[in-house]
Amino acid sequence: DAGVTQSPTHLIKTRGQQVTLRCSPKSGHDTVSWYQQALGQGPQFIFQYYEEEERQRGNFPDRFSGHQFPNYSSELNVNALLLGDSALYLCASSSDENYGYTFGSGTRLTVV
Amino acid sequence: AQSVAQPEDQVNVAEGNPLTVKCTYSVSGNPYLFWYVQYPNRGLQFLLKYITGDNLVKGSYGFEAEFNKSQTSFHLKKPSALVSDSALYFCAVRSDRGSTLGRLYFGRGTQLTVWP
Numbered sequence: 001d002a003g004v005t006q007s008p009t010h011l012i013k014t015r016g017q018q019v020t021l022r023c024s025p026k027s028g029h030d031t032v033s034w035y036q037q038a039l040g041q042g043p044q045f046i047f048q049y050y051e052e053e054e055r056q057r058g059n060f061p062d063r064f065s066g067h068q069f070p071n072y073s074s075e076l077n078v079n080a081l082l083l084g085d086s087a088l089y090l091c092a093s094s095s096d097e098n099y100g101y102t103f104g105s106g107t108r109l110t111v112v
Numbered sequence: 113a114q115s116v117a118q119p120e121d122q123v124n125v126a127e128g129n130p131l132t133v134k135c136t137y138s139v140s141g142n143p144y145l146f147w148y149v150q151y152p153n154r155g156l157q158f159l160l161k162y163i164t165g166d167n168l169v170k171g172s173y174g175f176e177a178e179f180n181k182s183q184t185s186f187h188l189k190k191p192s193a194l195v196s197d198s199a200l201y202f203c204a205v206r207s208d209r210g211s212t213l214g215r216l217y218f219g220r221g222t223q224l225t226v227w228p
Contacts, residue, residue: 006155031214042116042202042218043156056215090155094214099144099163101216103156 004093004104012110013081019109021076025093026102031055032074034066037088037106049074078109086111114139116203118219125193125226133188133222135203145186146204146216147177156202162186173197193226200224 005024013019025032031050035043045058049068063079072093078085088106115138125131137143144163148156160171167179177188186203200223204216 004155033215035216035218040220042204042220043216045215045217048214056213058215092156092216099161100158101146102158103148105155108153 004091004102006091006104006107008107009105010108012112015081015083015111017081018077018079019081021089021107023074023076023091023104025072029093029095029102030072031094032068032072033092033094034074034076035090035092037090039087043090046076081111083111085109114205114207114217116205116217116219118203118222120222121220122223122225127195127226127228128192131190131193131197131224131226133201133224135186135188135219136184137186137203137205138184139205139207141207141209144206144208145179147171147175147188148202148204150200150202159188195226195228198224198226
């Protein structure tokens with residue numbers, strides 16, 4: 001049973017560029033959440049998608065946007081990249097029935 | 113507002129000794145509590161969770177945690193540490209109600225080092 005799959009694993013972008021990160025949830029999970037983990041910090045909640053709608057959002061600017069597809073996979077888009085956006089971006093899938101969260105291995109984004 | 117505190121940035125123990133990694137939380141409503149482990153350059157691996165029921169929760173790799181409602185704590189424990197347990201440990205909480213339902217709040221993490 002495949003867990004959560006994220007792509008790409010590593011990415012280097014220049015300030016001002018745009019980036020798209022992708023996530024395929026664990027089989028049976030219908031909810032996808034995205035977290036940003038800066039170096040030396042705990043993960044911070046960006047937003048959560050359920051039934052192709054943004055259900056919750058954390059304290060992140062509008063430069064951060066997302067999408068969920070009918071097959072429950074999800075994308076995280078970040079526009080106008082800043083150096084401070086450099087972090088590990090984690091995707092977590094879940095379903096309301098089991099209260100469990102399965103995390104992917106993350107995408108390491110470096111903005112130069 | 114929901115929050116998690118992990119008061120120790122680092123915990124060092126000798127192999128074979130018991131280990132404890134501390135976590136306290138603040139939440140509106142009833143807490144759902146989680147422990148995750150992170151190895152270098154990797155994502156988070158689930159260890160255990162408390163949703164309801166028995167206050168002592170047993171998880172993966174011999175870890176356990178005790179939910180203490182009066183002290184709002186959820187400390188992670190293991191009777192006998194292994195060198196391979198060395199990693200970064202995160203405690204997380206979510207509420208069972210309200211506008212932040214489903215969102216996990218994480219602590220800053222505790223680096224566990226087990227020396228031979």
